[in-house]
Amino acid sequence: INGADVYLIWSMEATFTPIASPVTSTSIGATHxxxxxxxxxxxxxxxxxxxxxxxxxxxxxxxxxxxxxERFQADG
Numbered sequence: 317i318n319g320a321d322v323y324l325i326w327s328m329e330a331t332f333t334p335i336a337s338p339v340t341s342t343s344i345g346a347t348h349x350x351x352x353x354x355x356x357x358x359x360x361x362x363x364x365x366x367x368x369x370x371x372x373x374x375x376x377x378x379x380x381x382x383x384x385x386e387r388f389q390a391d392g
Contacts, residue, residue, distance in 0.1 A: 320350075320351050321348065321349070321350050321351075322348075322349040322350075322351070323346055323347070323348055323349075324346065324347040324349070325344070325345075325346050326344070326345055326346070326347065327342055327343070327344045327345075328342070328343055328344075328345065328364075329341070329342045330342075330343075343364055343365055344364070344365065345362060345363055345364030345365070346362070346363045346364075347360065347361070347362050347363075348360070348361045348362075348363070
């Protein structure tokens with residue numbers, strides 16, 4: 317693996333209670349790992365969509381985020 321870049325794709329399921337009742341949401345993400353010549357991790361960076369996984373579930377805030385997202389969807 318020395319000097320290599322590795323990408324891990326993952327999904328996370330979380331249950332939380334934004335206001336009154338529990339909500340389970342699933343979000344996807346990726347992790348970028350870069351290894352040095354000794355095989356040690358030099359870089360670790362996570363990428364995920366927190367709006368999809370958490371914020372869309374919160375009343376009022378969720379409807380605002382969904383509305384903004386709909387404006388960016390391609391017509392089709």
